[in-house]
Amino acid sequence: MNNRLVNIALYILIAAGIFGLVFYFASPAALTRDDAEMQDAPGTISVSLTIDRTLPKETHEVAAGTSALFFLTAEAREHSISIAVKEYAGMGKLVEGIGDLANGTDGKYWHYYVNGALAPVGAAAYVLKEGDAIEWRFHEPDESL
Numbered sequence: 001m002n003n004r005l006v007n008i009a010l011y012i013l014i015a016a017g018i019f020g021l022v023f024y025f026a027s028p029a030a031l032t033r034d035d036a037e038m039q040d041a042p043g044t045i046s047v048s049l050t051i052d053r054t055l056p057k058e059t060h061e062v063a064a065g066t067s068a069l070f071f072l073t074a075e076a077r078e079h080s081i082s083i084a085v086k087e088y089a090g091m092g093k094l095v096e097g098i099g100d101l102a103n104g105t106d107g108k109y110w111h112y113y114v115n116g117a118l119a120p121v122g123a124a125a126y127v128l129k130e131g132d133a134i135e136w137r138f139h140e141p142d143e144s145l
Helices: 002-026 033-038 068-078
Strands: 044-051 055-063 083-088 092-098 109-114 133-139
Touching: 044 068, 055 068, 068 083, 068 092, 068 109, 068 133, 092 109, 092 133
Parallel strands: 044 133
Antiparallel strands: 044 055, 083 092, 109 133
């Protein structure tokens, strides 16, 4: 009887661990402390988002201090669009795929633009401003440079 209780407890712990891992890795992009802290800024701003071949332009109210990456992942989750994000040491996070389009497909990669210009910093570092129009475009790198 005592052995059976130990086995049951062990199975429960293993199941809880697996559930925790699945929950963590199932999110489009795990939040970093910086992303979470940005969401605490007071007030809201109006910004738009367009995703090439995936999502037409939509305007939303978001919390002041929201990063472009957090905005993308939140909207992707809202619309059931998959997002692949990878963190690179010393460089930060890079969007490697949106929907069915992954970086490297036919020599094309995801780039994001702010108000029509190629963004000067990574999406996790860019803090949205009132009226920003964020566009994610899938194209060859030299088309935008």
